[in-house]
Amino acid sequence: MxxxxxxxxxxxxxxxxxGRATDRIDxxxxxxxxxxxxxxxxxxxxxxxxxxxxxxxIAKGRIRSIDLTEAKAxxxxxxxxxxxxxxxxxxxxxxxAKLLAGPDIxxxxxALAVVVAETFEQARAAANLVRVDYARGKGRFxxxxxxxxxxxxxxxPDKRFGDFEGAFAAxxxxxxxxxxxxxxxxxxxxxxxxxxxWEGDRLTLWTSNQMIDWAVGDTATTLGIPKxxxxxxxxxxxxxxxxxxxxxxxxxxxxxxxxxxxxxVKLTLTRPMIFNNTTHRxxxxxxxxxxxxxxxxxxxxxxxxxxxxLPGGQPETAVKQTELLYAGAxxxxxxxxxxxxxxxxxxxRAPGEASGLMALxxxxxxxxxxxxxxxxxxxxxxxxxxxxxxxxxPFSQRQLVKCLRDGAAHFGWARRGLPGRVRxxxxxxxxxxxxxxxxxMVQTSAARVRLEQDGTIVVETDMTDIGxxxxxxxxxxxxxxxxxxxxxxxxxxxxxRFPVSAGSGGQWGGNSSTAGVYAACVKLRExxxxxxxxxxxxxxxxxxxxxxxxxxxxxxxAGALVAxxxxxxxxxxxxxxxxxFGGHFVEVGVHAMTGEIRVRRMxxxxxxxxxxxPKSARSQVIGAMTMGAGAALMEELAVDKRFGFFxxxxxxxxxxxxxxxxxxxxxxFLDEVDPIxxxxxxxxxxxxxICGVGAAVANAIYNATGIRVRDYPxxxxxxxxxxxxxx
Amino acid sequence: xxxxxxxxxSRRGVMAVGAASAMLxxxxxxxxxxxxxxxxxxxxxxxxxxxxxxxxxxxxRTTLLDVLRENLHLTGTKKGCDHGQCGACTVMxxxxxxxxxxxxxxxxxxxxxxxxxxxGTPEKLHPMQAAFIKHDGYQCxxxxxxxxxxxxxxxxxxxxxxxxHVTAELTARPMVTGAEMRxxxxxxxxxCGAYSNIVDAMADVxxxxxxxxxx
Numbered sequence: 001m002x003x004x005x006x007x008x009x010x011x012x013x014x015x016x017x018x019g020r021a022t023d024r025i026d027x028x029x030x031x032x033x034x035x036x037x038x039x040x041x042x043x044x045x046x047x048x049x050x051x052x053x054x055x056x057x058i059a060k061g062r063i064r065s066i067d068l069t070e071a072k073a074x075x076x077x078x079x080x081x082x083x084x085x086x087x088x089x090x091x092x093x094x095x096x097a098k099l100l101a102g103p104d105i106x107x108x109x110x111a112l113a114v115v116v117a118e119t120f121e122q123a124r125a126a127a128n129l130v131r132v133d134y135a136r137g138k139g140r141f142x143x144x145x146x147x148x149x150x151x152x153x154x155x156x157p158d159k160r161f162g163d164f165e166g167a168f169a170a171x172x173x174x175x176x177x178x179x180x181x182x183x184x185x186x187x188x189x190x191x192x193x194x195x196x197x198w199e200g201d202r203l204t205l206w207t208s209n210q211m212i213d214w215a216v217g218d219t220a221t222t223l224g225i226p227k228x229x230x231x232x233x234x235x236x237x238x239x240x241x242x243x244x245x246x247x248x249x250x251x252x253x254x255x256x257x258x259x260x261x262x263x264x265v266k267l268t269l270t271r272p273m274i275f276n277n278t279t280h281r282x283x284x285x286x287x288x289x290x291x292x293x294x295x296x297x298x299x300x301x302x303x304x305x306x307x308x309x310l311p312g313g314q315p316e317t318a319v320k321q322t323e324l325l326y327a328g329a330x331x332x333x334x335x336x337x338x339x340x341x342x343x344x345x346x347x348x349r350a351p352g353e354a355s356g357l358m359a360l361x362x363x364x365x366x367x368x369x370x371x372x373x374x375x376x377x378x379x380x381x382x383x384x385x386x387x388x389x390x391x392x393x394p395f396s397q398r399q400l401v402k403c404l405r406d407g408a409a410h411f412g413w414a415r416r417g418l419p420g421r422v423r424x425x426x427x428x429x430x431x432x433x434x435x436x437x438x439x440x441m442v443q444t445s446a447a448r449v450r451l452e453q454d455g456t457i458v459v460e461t462d463m464t465d466i467g468x469x470x471x472x473x474x475x476x477x478x479x480x481x482x483x484x485x486x487x488x489x490x491x492x493x494x495x496x497r498f499p500v501s502a503g504s505g506g507q508w509g510g511n512s513s514t515a516g517v518y519a520a521c522v523k524l525r526e527x528x529x530x531x532x533x534x535x536x537x538x539x540x541x542x543x544x545x546x547x548x549x550x551x552x553x554x555x556x557x558a559g560a561l562v563a564x565x566x567x568x569x570x571x572x573x574x575x576x577x578x579x580x581f582g583g584h585f586v587e588v589g590v591h592a593m594t595g596e597i598r599v600r601r602m603x604x605x606x607x608x609x610x611x612x613x614p615k616s617a618r619s620q621v622i623g624a625m626t627m628g629a630g631a632a633l634m635e636e637l638a639v640d641k642r643f644g645f646f647x648x649x650x651x652x653x654x655x656x657x658x659x660x661x662x663x664x665x666x667x668x669f670l671d672e673v674d675p676i677x678x679x680x681x682x683x684x685x686x687x688x689x690i691c692g693v694g695a696a697v698a699n700a701i702y703n704a705t706g707i708r709v710r711d712y713p714x715x716x717x718x719x720x721x722x723x724x725x726x727x
Numbered sequence: 728x729x730x731x732x733x734x735x736x737s738r739r740g741v742m743a744v745g746a747a748s749a750m751l752x753x754x755x756x757x758x759x760x761x762x763x764x765x766x767x768x769x770x771x772x773x774x775x776x777x778x779x780x781x782x783x784x785x786x787x788r789t790t791l792l793d794v795l796r797e798n799l800h801l802t803g804t805k806k807g808c809d810h811g812q813c814g815a816c817t818v819m820x821x822x823x824x825x826x827x828x829x830x831x832x833x834x835x836x837x838x839x840x841x842x843x844x845x846x847g848t849p850e851k852l853h854p855m856q857a858a859f860i861k862h863d864g865y866q867c868x869x870x871x872x873x874x875x876x877x878x879x880x881x882x883x884x885x886x887x888x889x890x891x892h893v894t895a896e897l898t899a900r901p902m903v904t905g906a907e908m909r910x911x912x913x914x915x916x917x918x919c920g921a922y923s924n925i926v927d928a929m930a931d932v933x934x935x936x937x938x939x940x941x942x
Binding site for chain 2: 121
């Protein structure tokens with residue numbers, strides 16, 4: 001099904017199942033511990049043995065030699081694979097660094113070897129006996145030092161509109177400020193894990209991966225085998241946030257280990273290895289310039305960002321939202337990319353926007369203050385309903401102003417005091433606001449839907465559920481389309497034998513994958529109607545029956561039927577700018593003596609198209625708000641600039657929010673349907689919640705204390721010497 | 728550690744040949760030979776897991792967590808960090824919640840172990856499991872069994888009058904408040920960020936004032 005005209009009324013609009021707050025259909029399995037994750041499939045591939053990865057102890061250089069004598073002699077060892085004996089390996093274009101290093105080392109903890117043994121304990125012990133002789137090379141690990149040599153990325157040229165420099169110079173009120181964000185880790189709870197089994201030259205991977213079809217192709221490319229020989233199974237994924245978008249070392253080394261050992265191999269990356277072996281959100285250095293008239297209207301807006309990555313890597317696209325979020329006739333956005341020999345930078349939840357809005361929405365707060373305007377009003381004044389650089393291109397929907405105004409009313413924004421003036425006992429109390437913004441991308445997505453003899457509807461698609469609620473919204477979509485209750489729908493996900501879906505990334509999965517299911521259901525409805533001698537155009541599917549022209553028949557009368565289709569998006573996604581919006585409101589307390597920061601209240605008001613399942617959508621938003629609070633207050637991969645690695649590479653050193661850090665969170669979804677986005681009229685919501693929330697926290701800290709900390713995370717040591725004098 | 732003497736290894740010997748081979752067999756102190764092929768040191772251990780006695784012979788290096796997951800295939804107990812930093816492996820041992828990754832299986836001879844599978848099943852959910860579903864107190868589901876085991880234990884700890892860091896008066900009974908629950912649950916990380924909903928689920932099970940928790 002090609003989606004190239006605005007969606008009209010369709011069966012989804014009935015909202016009998018869609019749009020209702022629905023418990024997740026995978027809930028009983030997940031809460032009882034019976035949902036099987038990748039490492040837990042003892043029911044498949046008999047004779048599994050254990051793999052253990054050896055990571056590089058240097059960040060840059062070469063392996064002179066590896067001595068495997070002791071390791072090979074260790075009890076239980078079945079095989080050891082290094083680059084020297086792995087055979088020729090390819091590299092997917094989605095991987096920047098090789099997944100098995102040697103002889104060259106590209107980054108710290110890059111995998112060098114996999115040890116396969118009968119038990120986990122044996123594999124671990126033997127891995128510690130692998131002796132590597134390194135020739136340490138000189139690496140580049142300091143983003144600030146690398147800035148002068150940074151280059152404009154080839155596929156991300158500077159964007160100019162009007163005369164930014166001239167307009168900024170002439171502006172009556174100006175801000176020119178610099179912000180920094182650190183490297184951050186996904187730190188999903190389930191470590192990367194894979195069970196690999198070969199049957200002849202065919203490989204099956206039970207793994208934890210967000211993008212099944214990418215995994216098939218990239219595994220094939222890496223191992224040099226045909227794509228059709230790779231079978232990927234990933235029905236339950238213990239979090240990803242972008243960290244499991246790609247085939248990683250666990251998959252490749254399990255496959256190589258299994259081939260060498262002649263046995264199925266199960267392998268997980270250990271927690272301390274994940275932070276340097278896999279990908280992370282790169283640090284940024286950002287400069288924002290805003291020029292305004294006295295009326296608060298932006299006349300010039302410029303956003304520049306510097307980031308680093310391995311050779312051949314990509315920039316953190318932190319300036320992207322600034323192209324679209326606010327009006328202004330004169331604009332500049334630019335990125336510069338340095339070569340760094342730190343581990344590979346790549347996508348983490350809302351890549352670009354999450355870091356970019358931490359700076360932009362901080363700058364908007366500073367500018368509002370310079371103008372003497374309320375920060376909500378300053379944003380409202382600069383709203384735009386069209387692409388500022390292409391005014392013929394409207395937003396399909398844009399309710400940012402309502403998000404901010406409704407949020408302000410609901411949160412009690414009017415009670416916000418002057419910076420450093422509101423006290424609650426020993427706590428300085430402040431409120432902050434920020435806009436949330438994230439584009440709605442749409443992706444081709446296919447599904448197969450089957451009517452079983454007994455009336456059960458079975459949906460199969462390689463879509464993944466990484467905690468997002470895909471199982472449930474896909475089930476709801478099929479139930480709505482086929483006129484059956486949700487409990488008559490069986491949803492099967494995450495298997496490369498199923499039709500190729502959009503996968504989970506870029507908050508495109510929910511809308512795109514359900515639109516694919518919609519398309520397949522339209523086909524199945526036609527097949528059923530024809531089978532029953534009814535007119536597919538007018539047949540109504542409801543209550544397990546099909547009705548048309550006074551005739552009513554149970555679905556089961558049609559017998560078993562199957563249909564498959566693909567939703568493909570066309571020009572609508574170019575003619576209109578599709579984006580999601582929100583307003584974040586945060587109240588913090590800062591301890592007047594210690595500088596301890598506590599988040600007291602959080603509210604997000606979101607406009608993101610039709611909300612397919614308000615229960616799981618709300619969870620997506622509160623989860624993203626939590627991660628954003630972490631980014632504002634604690635998350636930072638500490639770079640050792642001498643040896644080139646992230647020092648705090650476990651869950652004690654890399655601090656993420658815990659229960660005690662997060663108060664009750666509130667989310668309000670505005671009524672919105674977006675017929676431009678898909679037949680579902682929905683948009684993405686998985687990343688919107690992290691966009692801007694960090695700045696709202698920072699702005700609240702300023703309001704509480706009168707202190708601007710432009711270097712994230714805002715930890716108490718950055719406040720201590722500047723806290724208001726005690727009287 | 729009754730078996731230490733049987734192994735007859737000097738501290739110097741351990742350091743010289745490495746921890747792995749030290750587990751294997753007696754070696755003369757200062758031996759420099761590569762580790763010989765040998766079976767790992769194993770021990771018999773009996774656990775009472777979810778009400779069923781399980782007699783096992785395990786590698787002495789095997790954690791309680793790995794015995795549950797790898798030997799008994801009770802994979803509801805999750806390995807998130809293997810270092811006691813995330814709480815995903817929380818189980819009850821002898822009636823108290825522990826990180827099962829932080830103790831060796833052989834330290835639990837005779838212990839009663841309750842895992843998530845022992846709390847309830849998909850067909851017959853424990854009230855806490857049902858409340859997590861009702862309040863959407865999970866997303867990816869990987870930390871969830873540990874959260875649920877901790878949540879059940881936390882309510883019991885509050886009921887038993889055990890104070891926490893945020894209990895204002897040590898002599899007064901702690902109450903089921905948002906602050907008490909959040910403090911006591913803080914060893915269980917949820918990266919998906921379901922905290923707000925988890926506390927709602929716990930309050931629901933405790934019969935506490937949810938509106939009060941939300942305030």
